Amino acid sequence: MALPTRRPPVLGLRWASAAVFSGVLFASAAALTVLGFELLLAGGSPYYIVSALLLLATVPFVLLRDVRGAWIYGAWLLLTIAWAIWEASFDPWPLVARLAAPSALGLYFLLPFASERNRTGNSALVAKLVGWSSLGVLVALSLLLLARARFTPPADVSRPVVSLDTAVSDPEDWRNYGRDPAGTRFSPLDQINVRNVAHLTRAWTYRTGHDYSGPTATFETTPLAIGGRLFLCTPSDHVIALDGDTGRQLWRFDPHASTSPPGMTICRGVSWYANPISPKGEICSERVFVATIDGRLIALDAERGIACPDFGTQGQVNLLEGLGPVERGYYQVSSAPQLIRGNVVLGGSIADNMSVNEPSGVIRAYDAITGRLAWAFDVGHLERHDAPVAAESYTRGTPNSWGPISADEQLGLVYLPTGNATPDWYGGQRRDFDDRYSSSILALDARTGAMRWSFQTTHHDLWDYDIGSQPTLFDIEVAGFRLPALAQPTKRGELFVLDRRTGKSIWSVTERPVPPSSIPGEHAAPMQPFSTGLPSFSGPRLTETMMWGLTPIDQAWCRLQFRRSHYEGPLTPPRLDQWVIVEPGYMGGSDWGGTTIDLDHRILILNVTHVALRSMLLTRQEADARGLKPLSATNHGAMGGAAPMMGTPYGVDLRPFMSPLNVPCQQPPYGELAAVDLVHRSVLWRQPLGTARQSGPLGIASHLPFVMGVPNQGGPITTRGGLTFIAAAQDGYLRAFDTVTGKELWRAELPAGGQATPMTYRSTRTGRQFVVIAAGGHVPLNTKRGDYVVAFALQK
Numbered sequence: 201m202a203l204p205t206r207r208p209p210v211l212g213l214r215w216a217s218a219a220v221f222s223g224v225l226f227a228s229a230a231a232l233t234v235l236g237f238e239l240l241l242a243g244g245s246p247y248y249i250v251s252a253l254l255l256l257a258t259v260p261f262v263l264l265r266d267v268r269g270a271w272i273y274g275a276w277l278l279l280t281i282a283w284a285i286w287e288a289s290f291d292p293w294p295l296v297a298r299l300a301a302p303s304a305l306g307l308y309f310l311l312p313f314a315s316e317r318n319r320t321g322n323s324a325l326v327a328k329l330v331g332w333s334s335l336g337v338l339v340a341l342s343l344l345l346l347a348r349a350r351f352t353p354p355a356d357v358s359r360p361v362v363s364l365d366t367a368v369s370d371p372e373d374w375r376n377y378g379r380d381p382a383g384t385r386f387s388p389l390d391q392i393n394v395r396n397v398a399h400l401t402r403a404w405t406y407r408t409g410h411d412y413s414g415p416t417a418t419f420e421t422t423p424l425a426i427g428g429r430l431f432l433c434t435p436s437d438h439v440i441a442l443d444g445d446t447g448r449q450l451w452r453f454d455p456h457a458s459t460s461p462p463g464m465t466i467c468r469g470v471s472w473y474a475n476p477i478s479p480k481g482e483i484c485s486e487r488v489f490v491a492t493i494d495g496r497l498i499a500l501d502a503e504r505g506i507a508c509p510d511f512g513t514q515g516q517v518n519l520l521e522g523l524g525p526v527e528r529g530y531y532q533v534s535s536a537p538q539l540i541r542g543n544v545v546l547g548g549s550i551a552d553n554m555s556v557n558e559p560s561g562v563i564r565a566y567d568a569i570t571g572r573l574a575w576a577f578d579v580g581h582l583e584r585h586d587a588p589v590a591a592e593s594y595t596r597g598t599p600n601s602w603g604p605i606s607a608d609e610q611l612g613l614v615y616l617p618t619g620n621a622t623p624d625w626y627g628g629q630r631r632d633f634d635d636r637y638s639s640s641i642l643a644l645d646a647r648t649g650a651m652r653w654s655f656q657t658t659h660h661d662l663w664d665y666d667i668g669s670q671p672t673l674f675d676i677e678v679a680g681f682r683l684p685a686l687a688q689p690t691k692r693g694e695l696f697v698l699d700r701r702t703g704k705s706i707w708s709v710t711e712r713p714v715p716p717s718s719i720p721g722e723h724a725a726p727m728q729p730f731s732t733g734l735p736s737f738s739g740p741r742l743t744e745t746m747m748w749g750l751t752p753i754d755q756a757w758c759r760l761q762f763r764r765s766h767y768e769g770p771l772t773p774p775r776l777d778q779w780v781i782v783e784p785g786y787m788g789g790s791d792w793g794g795t796t797i798d799l800d801h802r803i804l805i806l807n808v809t810h811v812a813l814r815s816m817l818l819t820r821q822e823a824d825a826r827g828l829k830p831l832s833a834t835n836h837g838a839m840g841g842a843a844p845m846m847g848t849p850y851g852v853d854l855r856p857f858m859s860p861l862n863v864p865c866q867q868p869p870y871g872e873l874a875a876v877d878l879v880h881r882s883v884l885w886r887q888p889l890g891t892a893r894q895s896g897p898l899g900i901a902s903h904l905p906f907v908m909g910v911p912n913q914g915g916p917i918t919t920r921g922g923l924t925f926i927a928a929a930q931d932g933y934l935r936a937f938d939t940v941t942g943k944e945l946w947r948a949e950l951p952a953g954g955q956a957t958p959m960t961y962r963s964t965r966t967g968r969q970f971v972v973i974a975a976g977g978h979v980p981l982n983t984k985r986g987d988y989v990v991a992f993a994l995q996k
Contacts (some may be wrong), residue, residue: 218314226256245759247570257913277333284299284843292876302752307335308331364799372389383672400946404447416464417590420957421630423972426502429441439498454784464498466549467493473487486503487568496516497516497519512570519548529556533546560579561618561619561621580594601616615644627661638656639667640707641654653702662774672804674878685793696709712727715772749859750897784811784812795805870911872889873916892905892910895908900950914955933950934990950990956975971991
């Protein structure tokens with residue numbers, strides 16, 4: 201009597217794996233069918249609907265483990281490879297979006313039981329061939345990504361020193377936010393240089409103890425270094441002095457600023473001033489100034505950390521005076537004040553897109569010793585430079601200046617970047633002076649506040665293209681003449697270089713026609729300035745083929761949204777009832793991180809971000825129905841999202857252009873570091889900045905080391921040692937590059953996101969050169985939060 205045969209245990213696994221795999225294929229095919237059909241109707245690529253039909257044909261054969269499933273899948277993979285190369289050539293990241301997921305799924309056919317039905321002599325071979333082909337594609341993609349990470353030096357790396365005076369004052373110190381009042385961020389130190397930077401190690405770490413768990417605080421400070429001491433501020437405006445050799449806290453001042461105001465809480469830096477007529481060592485002979493998030497300017501004794509009794513009232517000036525009614529969170533000073541000719545000059549940050557009736561964007565100067573108002577610059581009253589009378593206020597809702605400020609002591613001018621009159625995305629209510637001075641650089645007389653000149657980078661700005669970066673002052677030789685110049689990067693990615701005496705462009709700026717507005721009551725400027733005499737970093741004009749995703753499904757979704765959105769290239773105005781693509785977005789181009797200039801070689805270094813967003817205006821009725829309200833204890837007004845724009849007929853909805861997997865819809869790179877040869881007005885080198893290490897779907901870190909070019913916030917510095925230091929990128933590293941060639945020479949992982957600008961100094965006690973950066977993370981970039989100040993130096 202024959203015993204019954206037992207079914208091998210692996211049989212259930214075979215059927216289960218076939219069922220799961222066929223289910224994945226069916227779900228993918230179903231999604232691609234819907235998206236592909238809608239995309240085809242919208243005038244997009246037919247690939248996705250063809251792809252869906254092939255996948256659907258594969259499903260029943262895979263479920264039955266029939267070799268014909270491998271044949272059809274192999275045909276689909278070949279079609280996909282051909283289509284991907286036709287669209288993206290051999291650019292690795294665009295190929296990843298098209299090939300990575302299909303190839304990963306194709307590994308199923310390497311299983312020994314993937315195809316067993318309708319067996320012929322070569323059925324297993326066919327399945328294996330498809331599986332090995334899929335693996336080969338994945339390996340090829342990896343090799344392409346690694347090859348992209350390999351550095352290729354520029355063709356011409358010879359950079360003789362430019363024959364202009366490059367003497368730099370106070371070589372050991374970093375006395376201003378931008379190292380000097382000109383904002384060059386160039387240090388003459390060369391102890392750390394291209395030959396030894398690889399040996400840079402962490403010297404000390406200080407923690408501020410600040411709580412960064414809230415949704416709006418970001419640690420973006422750049423410390424000052426004077427006489428062996430560092431001075432920095434936290435987002436709640438605690439001012440801290442550290443020993444520059446050890447990181448030991450010397451003193452700490454708590455201004456008791458409001459700890460949880462609506463809006464972003466930021467302090468990018470403090471300012472330092474030495475009283476020229478006060479004996480050294482006398483109380484407040486050296487002062488540290490901090491402007492707070494609740495509207496105060498405070499002067500501290502740099503030695504002791506106590507308020508200066510002769511400044512204002514008990515060491516502080518009320519910046520809210522003259523502003524009229526100011527609700528909490530609508531006015532703060534986020535960048536360091538500038539000292540020039542005995543005056544402390546500052547602007548202010550105004551809440552975005554809340555109301556037309558927000559506080560004034562007035563720029564003011566106060567006597568650095570007494571705290572008395574020296575002058576005020578109010579674009580609504582250009583003829584008046586004193587404080588308004590009791591019943592009046594500075595003109596409300598005017599363009600504000602929230603970015604870092606530069607100064608030229610010799611010319612007696614202070615240079616301020618400006619933003620928009622509120623709100624940003626609708627300008628039908630703006631006054632003539634609002635339009636004239638928004639998104640501009642203003643040159644003001646440092647003693648009187650009178651305007652010497654202005655230069656506008658975006659006319660009638662409807663895209664939040666305010667200038668957040670510090671103007672950088674330098675001298676350049678043009679046609680045999682030495683000119684005092686000013687370099688100004690913008691969020692648009694345009695780089696303007698002006699004569700800082702007159703505001704006239706040194707190299708050509710061309711006015712070009714741009715799309716008109718279709719919004720009732722609005723008018724878009726018909727022409728906009730483009731810096732045609734210098735390289736542009738605005739990025740290429742977007743097309744459907746540039747849409748990205750981690751899988752063909754979310755790439756198809758992005759393509760469909762691109763087709764459904766309105767986009768006529770750069771400076772496409774907002775619309776009602778339709779998304780408009782804005783590229784670069786308001787965190788794009790060059791933001792508050794700004795530029796640095798190697799004064800020895802006249803090389804300008806800047807980091808840029810390319811991440812598009814989508815905007816759409818909402819009728820007042822729709823905005824009210826959504827419950828859009830101004831800032832409050834529960835509405836912090838953090839970057840992005842919808843905003844009410846009270847006082848206008850419209851609200852606005854703003855969203856990063858992201859796929860359902862929360863990755864950008866446009867293809868990488870999203871961030872770049874570039875060098876501009878200011879002598880020949882050409883790009884010396886440019887390369888993606890940052891790896892995919894901390895990026896991934898749904899905000900989950902991929903830990904992949906591939907160079908991608910990721911979003912970044914923060915800025916670079918340069919040194920006479922031939923180095924450019926920058927963190928900024930989303931992947932959490934501080935890096936050193938060869939300024940002339942662009943080669944990455946060193947990197948160090950930071951304990952939190954490095955969304956700040958580093959600085960460097962030499963200890964007066966030990967002679968060691970240190971590089972220091974604040975590592976606190978950044979909410980919009982989703983980087984790790986922290987309260988770290990980290991110093992690096994060569995080993996003793």
